[in-house]
Amino acid sequence: MKRISTAFFTLTVLLASSAYAQDGEKLFKQNCASCHTLTDKAMVGPGLAGLFDRIPSEEWAISWVKNSSKMVAAGDPYAVKIFNANNKVPMSAFEFLSDEEIKGVLSYIRNPPVKEVPAAAAVVADAGAKPSGALAGDTLIYVLVGLALLLLLLLVVLRGVKRSLTHLVSERDGVPAPVEKGAVGTLLSWMNTHRGWTAFSVLVVVLILLRMGIQGLMTIGVYQGYAPTQPINFSHKIHAGQNGINCVYCHSSAEKGKTAGIPSLNVCMNCHSYVDQGPTGTAEIAKIYRALDYDPATKTYGSKPTPVKWVRVHNLPDLSYFNHSQHVVAGQIPCQTCHGAVEEQAVVGQHSPLTMGWCIDCHRTTNVQVTDNGYYEDLHKRTPEWHNGDPITVERIGGLECAKCHY
Numbered sequence: 087m088k089r090i091s092t093a094f095f096t097l098t099v100l101l102a103s104s105a106y107a108q109d110g111e112k113l114f115k116q117n118c119a120s121c122h123t124l125t126d127k128a129m130v131g132p133g134l135a136g137l138f139d140r141i142p143s144e145e146w147a148i149s150w151v152k153n154s155s156k157m158v159a160a161g162d163p164y165a166v167k168i169f170n171a172n173n174k175v176p177m178s179a180f181e182f183l184s185d186e187e188i189k190g191v192l193s194y195i196r197n198p199p200v201k202e203v204p205a206a207a208a209v210v211a212d213a214g215a216k217p218s219g220a221l222a223g224d225t226l227i228y229v230l231v232g233l234a235l236l237l238l239l240l241l242v243v244l245r246g247v248k249r250s251l252t253h254l255v256s257e258r259d260g261v262p263a264p265v266e267k268g269a270v271g272t273l274l275s276w277m278n279t280h281r282g283w284t285a286f287s288v289l290v291v292v293l294i295l296l297r298m299g300i301q302g303l304m305t306i307g308v309y310q311g312y313a314p315t316q317p318i319n320f321s322h323k324i325h326a327g328q329n330g331i332n333c334v335y336c337h338s339s340a341e342k343g344k345t346a347g348i349p350s351l352n353v354c355m356n357c358h359s360y361v362d363q364g365p366t367g368t369a370e371i372a373k374i375y376r377a378l379d380y381d382p383a384t385k386t387y388g389s390k391p392t393p394v395k396w397v398r399v400h401n402l403p404d405l406s407y408f409n410h411s412q413h414v415v416a417g418q419i420p421c422q423t424c425h426g427a428v429e430e431q432a433v434v435g436q437h438s439p440l441t442m443g444w445c446i447d448c449h450r451t452t453n454v455q456v457t458d459n460g461y462y463e464d465l466h467k468r469t470p471e472w473h474n475g476d477p478i479t480v481e482r483i484g485g486l487e488c489a490k491c492h493y
């Protein structure tokens with residue numbers, strides 16, 4: 087009994103501490119990662135590798151995190167020392183964190199995770215993920231066509247061998263060689279004697295060609311899965327995924343207007359003026375500096391910036407009109423419904439077909455979000471009996487009218 091309860095106790099402590107460690111990771115990423123790395127590298131604050139070898143104690147760290155300025159003001163010698171060593175940049179206070187939460191963060195700092203798989207590997211894996219299905223299909227066709235050609239070649243060779251053998255035999259017997267019908271002749275006479283089979287084969291071939299033709303026509307201009315290589319290896323997985331940066335932090339016009347837009351490099355510099363290294367090294371981030379004509383050593387901008395030529399992924403034809411804010415703000419549709427799990431993609435690709443059928447299907451089945459929607463509040467006040475609280479689809483507000491999307 088005693089042993090069981092000891093084991094139970096140990097287990098609870100272990101579970102609790104690992105729970106703290108997990109919270110610690112989350113809390114660190116949310117609160118500390120913008121200024122501290124877990125390595126030697128300084129960002130806004132010093133790198134935290136080997137922290138516990140230099141600070142006075144864990145208790146010291148807890149009160150430091152809660153309110154470092156107070157400790158500096160109180161003249162704590164180590165606090166004053168690092169404050170001065172960091173050009174007197176004050177660290178934010180975290181009085182809202184409990185002692186337990188800070189202990190969790192500290193234990194995460196003490197045992198940082200093993201370095202994650204570099205993004206380059208992830209890039210390859212992700213980029214390969216989508217087209218591989220399509221590729222498998224293509225490869226199969228090539229293999230089949232190759233096999234057919236090989237069989238044909240074998241047939242021709244065997245025919246040649248047979249012909250020279252017959253020649254040899256007739257030469258030996260001293261009789262004239264039999265008249266050759268030739269391949270076409272043989273085929274024609276076979277078709278003449280097997281009319282049912284001939285009609286059937288012709289039908290099959292025609293049907294296959296028809297199907298291929300229709301499929302080809304349907305997919306003209308549909309680029310689902312298109313994920314081009316970009317001039318800078320920008321990863322949504324690192325930014326929107328691991329670092330949890332909100333989509334509209336970068337694509338800010340998605341909530342305001344027609345286009346979502348691609349952020350200017352100045353937005354990148356909010357972070358990359360001090361984050362000069364990613365999981366694959368410094369080369370990719372250096373491209374931002376080069377484009378902005380920025381010298382990271384002196385932190386000065388030159389006079390010859392060159393724009394980065396991002397490759398456009400999504401592109402509706404000019405004949406149609408699509409508006410982001412209408413869908414994101416009024417329609418309250420998350421980006422992921424149309425763009426897929428972008429935050430998991432190292433290379434962003436086109437998730438949806440972007441055909442007219444795709445737009446229409448959704449308009450037929452999706453209800454307009456009228457409750458708790460600022461966009462509709464005013465309308466509701468003016469026309470309270472508008473829809474008697476029944477759900478209404480986009481179709482009913484005119485979402486299938488040609489002129490809404492074509493003008």
Ligand code: HEC
Nearest residue numbers: 117118121130131132151168169172174175176177178180
């Ligand atoms: C706004 C930037 C900023 C944030 C956010 C921040 N720190 Fe700091 N931190 C600093 C700076 C700057 C220093 C250096 C001391 C100074 O100048 O006040 C520092 C120093 C420290 C030190 C002492 C480092 C040493 O080398 O002795 C610890 C420990 C620390 N921070 C932990 C944390 C933890 C834990 C968090 C998250 C809960 C956090 N910091 C969030 C800026 C920040």
Ligand code: HEC
Nearest residue numbers: 320325326331332333336396398399400421425428429434
């Ligand atoms: C740190 C800034 C940043 C954040 C955060 C971000 N993006 Fe992007 N996004 C970019 C940049 C830069 C590009 C252009 C390069 C590329 O295509 O990879 C881009 C491209 C895209 C594209 C393709 C654009 C085209 O050419 O058609 C889509 C779709 C997209 N982002 C959606 C999202 C979604 C959804 C989120 C949130 C989950 C998000 N982005 C978060 C910076 C960002």
Ligand code: HEC
Nearest residue numbers: 205319320331349353354357361363364365366367370371
């Ligand atoms: C809110 C902060 C933030 C913004 C804004 C931001 N980044 Fe980053 N970026 C990071 C962080 C943090 C890392 C490093 C991640 C790591 O080391 O795990 C990073 C890494 C990178 C890398 C290195 C990837 C690799 O494989 O090594 C590139 C390239 C990059 N960012 C490009 C951009 C571009 C382009 C923009 C602007 C469109 C941008 N970033 C905007 C925080 C940001």
Ligand code: HEC
Nearest residue numbers: 333337340345346347400401402408413414419420421424
């Ligand atoms: C209802 C579907 C839908 C939703 C929701 C949606 N998008 Fe889009 N997005 C599209 C379509 C369609 C295009 C192509 C637009 C074009 O080519 O004119 C596009 C294009 C883009 C582009 C390329 C640049 C541009 O503006 O054309 C980016 C970046 C983008 N979307 C980001 C986002 C982000 C971020 C969100 C969420 C805040 C979002 N999208 C929500 C359908 C959607």
Ligand code: HEC
Nearest residue numbers: 407408412416417423445448452454480483484485490491
């Ligand atoms: C995921 C579902 C979804 C997809 C996909 C979608 N829409 Fe919509 N769309 C909506 C919703 C919901 C609304 C209603 C927004 C509102 O409340 O005004 C809407 C509204 C509209 C409107 C305004 C209709 C009106 O009567 O006011 C236009 C125009 C429109 N969409 C165009 C498009 C086009 C073009 C595409 C394809 C490129 C598209 N939509 C794809 C959900 C979608």
Ligand code: HEC
Nearest residue numbers: 307402403406440441442445446449485486487488490491
């Ligand atoms: C919800 C938005 C929407 C509505 C409503 C809509 N369309 Fe479209 N339509 C599109 C989009 C988006 C495309 C482009 C898709 C593509 O290229 O595959 C398109 C393409 C077309 C094309 C093909 C042009 C080409 O070059 O292939 C024709 C024709 C067309 N629409 C006619 C109509 C007619 C007629 C109506 C009314 C009965 C209508 N559309 C209603 C969104 C819409």
